[in-house]
Amino acid sequence: MKKKHLQLIYLITLFYQGFLYGTENTFSPIRLSTSINKVQPMTGIAFWASNNKALEALGDTVQLEFSYLTYSDVIETKGHYKWEVIDNLLNDIASRKHQAILRFHYTYPGKVKISVPAYIFNDEDYARTSATVENKKTFVPDWSFKELETFTTQFFANFAARYDGDPRLAMIQVGFGSYAEYHLYNGPRVLGKTFPTKKFQTSFFKTMNDKFDTTQWSVSIDAANSDYGPFSSKAEHANLNFGLFDDSMMHKTHSVTEDEYNLSSWKFFGIERYRKRMMGGEFSYYSDYDQKSVLTYPDGAWGRSFESFVDQFHLSYIIGNDQFRHQAPGRIREASMSMGYKFHVNSFEASNEQSRISISNIGVAPLYYDANPAVNGVRSNLSLKGLLPNQTIEFLIDSGGDTPSFAIESDYLVEGQVIGFSAD
Template sequence: MTPRMPCVALALALLHASPSALAASGAWEAQTYHGNAPGLEANPLKGFVPFGAATNGFPYSMEWYYLPLSSLMTGGNSSAGTYTYNWTELDKAMASAASRGNQIVFRIYLDYPGRAVATPQFLINEGLPMRAYSDYGNSSGKAPDWNNGNLIKALEAFIGALGQRIDGEPRVAYVTAGLYGYWGEWHTYPQDADTSDGKPNWEMSQANKDRLLARFKSAFTRTHVQVRDPLASTTHKHAFGYHDDSFAFETLPGVSWHFWPKMQSAGLTDNWRTRPMGGEQRPEMQATMWNSWPNPTEYYGGTPTENEETSIKTTHATWLLHNWLFNNPVNATQWSNALRAQKLLGYELFVSSVRLPNPTTSAPLAVDLNLENRGVAPFYYDWKAEFAVLNASNTWVKSLGTTQLGLPGILPGSAALTKSFTTAHGLSAGTGYKLILRIVHPLANGKPVSFANAKQGQDRAGWLTLGTFDVTTR
């Protein structure tokens, strides 16, 4: 009988073994974390977002579009419940962003202060009351009667048609519910329930809000929809993500109507685990907020803005509108601070260890991964993972196929989850093969998903090298 190697000697032997020998032993091989791995700054589905295409080179993977409802819902007969649509403007937005490898986030509005009326003309012709106002410097827009029966019916029909058109569309990252209120932000302030200021109450009733949200819920089963107001509904509140459009100014606890206290009141503080959080950096602070870290400069007569890092970590935000950042000169300090915040947003995937035994020509290739999320939020779509093989000279050999890794279930702050992939490989006997991995973007030219690993992009751009292996004969 061959003597057994003492445990200590075995451990030392594995420690000093070549990568192929280590893998062949079936041991787990620890991977090195790299918080500045190539591509992390432009990871898809997360980060800061410009209005359309950016101009100054700051990295991004999503683009924002506002669209007037009147450009999309072009006619109808409320009595008959029939409507006509023209999707040209939405199609143009998706095509424009996709040409740059990006996805869109968008909002459709009926009333945008300072812009032309966006309520479909056929509804106005049917008698929908329209209200003039001078708030927010407005002189051109008008607010419809938000509780008009024909309007609610038309909005329900439009939401259904929109879902049929784009639910699961790979060029769309997230949809904000929009439609109702100023800027589609689900409020009519100052024309709200507090009439002590002498302003009328133009708010949509709770019943009508629930009708719209119910339609969004049924129309979108694949693409995530986000709502501005955490208190918009109790019936459907867990079905949506949320967005804070005054981020890092009216976000944190301390004032009851700030965003996160409203999330707390609604019992939604854990909703980020399954639904994305987004919003917009308060526009007035965008130009100066990256002069220091983590607090932006003060404004509004000395009223301090909130701690950006605390705001991101509290809300588990994944994306934020920040148009100024992408379309103005940005100095080195501002660039560095903004990029630091961008990396804080959303997910950060890290393969912490790999087990890759050497296969034979007749036995399948099997790999196990321990996968962590070191970000603040999940990866909200279960995009496929693809495994492929390079030879010792880093020349492409073949793809081994795709699988689902269950990305949305890899939560920040949780222990690493073990994911496995086994397949017939069809490789010839040889040494020094490399197994590589990527997350497959649904856009053929989409920005790659980068892992926070030292071997990200080491042997092939956009791919993570998992390890080296040999193929032997029996």
């Protein structure tokens, strides 16, 4: 009995050791050696979709293209949308292996083209008005006409139903006033007439918040201005999931003092919004010097480098359509690569059946869309979405082998885009 008992213990011990240390469960380090040498999807300096010269010359240095649209581009008769206008634009941008940032507007200083739907403009109760904005004759919508409020809200509800989560669309920017940037500089600002009421704006943002589950959307920091915006306190916007864009980044006094307009507006909404919502903007057009100098390295415009602004505001992108005229492609690429997320693989181990991987974000902002580490094409159930700068996450993936392949995969990329990573 004693001998049989010892044999049983021996067999159990062998089984236990085999379970723990058997070939199929022994993890061995897998060598990875690579670097991030391209601008990452959904980050970088964005150029206008119509800037063919820059887009052709810069290639994959550009990952984002920006385009304005008017509402009348897409709809004329009530309830009938010409979605093909948007689809054609998105397809054109995607054909260059880029993603789109879209912004719809009613008012663009110097443009008198009717931007409200024809069925609204032709209604006998609609006041057909123009005004002088920035010393230019400009079309300004009649916000006393209630159907305009109804249409604008319904437009984005319908837009979300069709495009929310569309990988061709990196984000949309929304707002009112000139360029949809929440101002009417040198123009007639009358709430409820030339600018929407704060009550309507509040309702509009709640609809945006409810309808967009996946696609990022953002609002100008000028909405912090209580003359225009509906937010009288920080609490009123805290639970709304919009990001921010600043259309005058890096002008002379942008962040010199805490009370400066731009910086105080960022702080009103909270720079920490970057943890969940995409931050960006556009280089300042306050002066020709601004445009020519914003990417000068290391001093930038007015004594501060662009990279210092990227770090301070956790920027993922910035619109810089004129930079191809002022900077060499190499500098545009370098500046673009300073923005957004960057993933570093700290360790990669594999057994016959599984892989263990440690990944950190060494960038300045998270990735705002789902992306999953994958071994041999098998994706982790965990996503890299939302991984903050300097944070690390561990993955266990049910695929391994002696020479496993590794990639970061996402359904929110267009054909030809790749999320890179560094490892050594």
